[in-house]
Amino acid sequence: MDASTLSRIGLAGLAVMGQNLALNIAEKGFPISVYNRTTSKVDETVDRAHREGSLPLTGQYSPREFVLSLQRPRSVIILVKAGAPVDQTIAALSDHMEPGDTIIDGGNEWYENTERRIQEVSEKGILYLGMGVSGGEEGARNGPSLMPGGSYQAYSNIQDILVKVAAQVEDGPCVTYIGEGGSGNFVKMVHNGIEYGDMQLISEAYDVLKHVGGLSNSELADIFAEWNSGELESFLIEITADIFKVKDEGGDGYLVDKILDKTGMKGTGKWTVQQAAELSVAAPTIAASLDGRFLSGLKEERENAAAVLKEAGLSEEVGFVRSGIDKKKLIDDVRQALYASKICSYAQGMNLLRAKSNEQGWNLNFGELARIWKGGCIIRAVFLDRIKKAYQRNPNLASLIVDPEFAKEMVQRQGAWRRVVGLAISAGISTPGMCASLSYFDTYRRARLPANLVQAQRDLFGAHTYERLDRPGAFHTEWTKLARQSGAGILN
Numbered sequence: 470m471d472a473s474t475l476s477r478i479g480l481a482g483l484a485v486m487g488q489n490l491a492l493n494i495a496e497k498g499f500p501i502s503v504y505n506r507t508t509s510k511v512d513e514t515v516d517r518a519h520r521e522g523s524l525p526l527t528g529q530y531s532p533r534e535f536v537l538s539l540q541r542p543r544s545v546i547i548l549v550k551a552g553a554p555v556d557q558t559i560a561a562l563s564d565h566m567e568p569g570d571t572i573i574d575g576g577n578e579w580y581e582n583t584e585r586r587i588q589e590v591s592e593k594g595i596l597y598l599g600m601g602v603s604g605g606e607e608g609a610r611n612g613p614s615l616m617p618g619g620s621y622q623a624y625s626n627i628q629d630i631l632v633k634v635a636a637q638v639e640d641g642p643c644v645t646y647i648g649e650g651g652s653g654n655f656v657k658m659v660h661n662g663i664e665y666g667d668m669q670l671i672s673e674a675y676d677v678l679k680h681v682g683g684l685s686n687s688e689l690a691d692i693f694a695e696w697n698s699g700e701l702e703s704f705l706i707e708i709t710a711d712i713f714k715v716k717d718e719g720g721d722g723y724l725v726d727k728i729l730d731k732t733g734m735k736g737t738g739k740w741t742v743q744q745a746a747e748l749s750v751a752a753p754t755i756a757a758s759l760d761g762r763f764l765s766g767l768k769e770e771r772e773n774a775a776a777v778l779k780e781a782g783l784s785e786e787v788g789f790v791r792s793g794i795d796k797k798k799l800i801d802d803v804r805q806a807l808y809a810s811k812i813c814s815y816a817q818g819m820n821l822l823r824a825k826s827n828e829q830g831w832n833l834n835f836g837e838l839a840r841i842w843k844g845g846c847i848i849r850a851v852f853l854d855r856i857k858k859a860y861q862r863n864p865n866l867a868s869l870i871v872d873p874e875f876a877k878e879m880v881q882r883q884g885a886w887r888r889v890v891g892l893a894i895s896a897g898i899s900t901p902g903m904c905a906s907l908s909y910f911d912t913y914r915r916a917r918l919p920a921n922l923v924q925a926q927r928d929l930f931g932a933h934t935y936e937r938l939d940r941p942g943a944f945h946t947e948w949t950k951l952a953r954q955s956g957a958g959i960l961n
Contacts, residue, residue: 475540476502476527478630480548481558483510487548489610490575490602490634492517495524497633502527504535536565543570544627548602551578559586568594571623575602577737580651580658587619587650596623601657603846604636612636614846615644616660616838618653618831636845643841648831655744655825656838659818662741662755664848665734666814667705669758669902674807675709677889681896682799686723689713692800700808703850732762741821748824751912753905754814761901799892805885808852810906812879815856816869817909836860870913879910 480491483505494501495518503514503526511528518526529535536543543566547558555574562572572595574583583599590597601616602609615635617624624631624646635644647653678684678692693710697703717724738759745752764771819835826833839857843849859872869875890907893900912918927933929948937944 476500476525476538477540477544478502478627479504479529479535479539479543479545481505481535481545481562482548483507483514484548485606486575486602486609488514488517489606490546490548490613491526492521492524493610493612493634494630495526496522497630498525499630499633500525500527502529502535502538504529504532532561533565536562541567541569542626543567544573544623544630545571546573546575546600548575551576552582555582555586559590563590563593563595566593566595569596571596571598571620571626573598573600573617573623573627575600577601577657577661577735578651578654579740580654583619583651583654596620596626598623599651599654601653601660603657603660603842603848605847608636608845608847612643612845614660614841614844614849616647616653616656616841617644618647618649618651618656621646621649635841636849638840638844640840640843643844643846645834645837645841647838648826648833650829650831652826652829652831652833656822656833658737658740658744659822660842660846660848661737662752662821663815663818664705665738665741665758665762666754666818666902667703667811667848669761670754670807670810670814670906671705671709672761673893673900673903674803676898677803677893677900678800680898681892682794682796684796684800686713686725696804699804700852701804701811701850703852704847705850729768730765731768732765734759734762738762741818744825745817745821748821748828750817750821750824751909752817752821753909754810754817754902757901757905799889802885802889805882806889806903809879809882809886809910810903811852812869812875813906813909814902819856820868834860834864835866836864868913870910883910 477499478494479502480487480494481504483491483503491501491503491514503511505511508530511530515526515528518524527538529538536545539545545562547555549555549558555576555578559572572590574586578599580599583597587597598617598619600618602613603616604613608614612635615631617631631644632642635642637643647656675689678689684692690710690713693706693713697706697710712725713723715724716722717727720727738755742752742756742759745755822833822835822838825831836857839853839860843853855874856869859869859875860866863872866872870879886903886907890900890903893903924933924935925948928935928945932945934943934945936942
């Protein structure tokens with residue numbers, strides 16, 4: 470093919486995310502070739518490109534034609550289902566690629582799979598990136614947050630494209646080179662874990678306001694819209710306000726009240742909690758959000774439990790404590806509790822990223838991660854700018870909770886936070902995310918914990934030894950023997 474007719478980049482995998490990202494790239498002025506095993510998807514994408522502005526997008530119908538339609542060094546984004554389909558796509562494309570060409574996987578892939586693939590394709594001289602893409606279908610089309618990790622040379626080859634395609638905020642495009650290996654996929658995984666926590670906390674705020682405060686969907690829409698103009702301003706708060714406005718077209722009332730209370734998931738939240746456990750990083754808010762999804766799936770069991778416990782005498786009034794509630798005060802308290810809980814959730818996610826970065830030698834820039842999450846992605850929020858600044862003030866910050874600015878806010882909001890959690894508990898409303906965040910805060914802020922007793926128990930039954938506050942070394946005590954001697958002495 471004539472070099473002047475070759476595309477600047479290619480994209481394989483034309484489900485909605487792939488189509489939208491390809492159209493975004495073309496709209497930014499970069500000629501792109503697209504390929505999909507199902508040829509109708511290629512035709513559909515070409516048709517969309519024509520309808521959406523005669524965009525420079527060309528359809529290809531075989532792996533060979535697709536690869537050969539690209540300028541050297543070739544760069545190919547693949548957006549297919551994680552796991553075996555990625556390996557199959559790589560195999561089909563790499564047969565026609567040359568040393569110096571680049572493959573970019575834009576799916577939610579397990580980071581170790583990316584590291585395996587980096588090694589495998591390097592045997593052919595091919596470069597590889599695992600790139601997290603956040604923002605959903607709308608973000609892919611209009612500007613996502615991009616988290617590429619792997620070969621820096623591969624990133625350099627497409628950097629000019631990524632900085633134009635990514636969401637744009639006041640301090641730059643929402644993309645940065647994350648680091649080596651599977652770092653891009655890992656960062657996207659933790660992003661999704663934080664997203665789980667955010668969504669759980671928002672749902673708890675809704676539950677308290679609706680079932681304790683007795684607020685209507687119309688009132689909730691106004692409250693969340695108001696919150697979205699303040700410290701809680703974010704994509705998730707914005708769309709929550711919109712959800713409460715939508716009425717059921719097929720019947721009376723609001724659509725949100727007709728939705729089955731079972732939350733789906735695709736695995737990244739579970740991976741986040743598993744990695745936190747592997748690295749001994751406390752992430753109770755994210756874990757609570759995952760547990761919440763597990764429990765939501767037990768719909769029939771929960772309905773049966775409600776009936777059994779009602780028969781056993783559980784009051785129907787539990788969960789509906791509205792009399793004497795100061796709505797205005799409750800709304801403000803819930804706002805503060807939600808904000809403080811979110812800080813704890815983000816702190817947990819950032820600490821997990823730090824632990825993995827230290828283990829892998831990725832040298833992650835946490836302030837830069839917060840910056841690229843300010844636009845395009847699902848967790849985009851105004852307070853990410855303040856997280857960015859916290860890490861700029863202190864790149865070695867142990868936790869967001871001890872950043873002077875955030876510490877002040879946590880202290881100011883803890884009264885409201887405790888009132889909301891206490892009120893929810895007394896009303897029988899489960900708030901696992903807010904409770905987990907508050908417990909995390911209370912545990913982290915205490916200079917001394919009851920862990921001394923746990924360690925004494927471990928030493929008694931397993932001779933695991935213990936350390937002392939007053940002198941160095943490892944110690945073991947014959948607890949049972951001494952306790953019996955002491956007991957005998959008391960009896961005498």
